Amino acid sequence: MSRRALSKKRELSDEEAKELVAERRGYVWGLLAALVLTLIPFGLVAYAEIEPLTLYGSIAACAIVQIVVHFRFFLHITLARNKREDLQLILFTLLILTIMGGGTLWILFNLYYRMMPGMIP
Template sequence: MSELNYQHEVRGYLTGFGLALLLTLVPFALTVWGGFGSVTTFVVLGGCALAQFVVQLRFFLHIDLRRQKREDLQLILFSILLLVIMAGGTIWIVGNLGMRMM
């Protein structure tokens, strides 16, 4: 393994770290100093979290769109699909019940 390769991969981790740092600072800053409406805040919070999720998957866990890695991506996407069905379904159902009990 050549030295160049090592540097290259270290840079990958550092890039990921930098992006993740940014995507952490924004939501914290927004919550502490922000004066936006709650809808805007929630959208930004969710967006930053999703983006950081992708960044960490890409730079720390090496999941990307290259063809030979498609199967790995499919495993994760399938899990996330089920997670969305289960967690989203739970929030929907229990939330709906809660509203009808008010």
């Protein structure tokens, strides 16, 4: 590849110009959604007087939605058919994580309740 980069702007075809607008809009939407989903849990923790369990639930829900937002708008993971292979990769990783992480919590908290009550937070 050479440095043919003297022209200021590549001539975009109509299709490409449309794509550019659409993609930029995607990033902006992603940013806005992520901002909102960040502000909600921070606001709840700082100002809201609700019981901890609900609070944990809302933080977790916001986090999960925000992760999906990031995957969709920043990493461009969609349900499109030709990207299934990679979606499967991510879902498989989630499965492994659930097994290993969930298993760790299950095993060790079970152990704590029986043998090491001092370690229960």
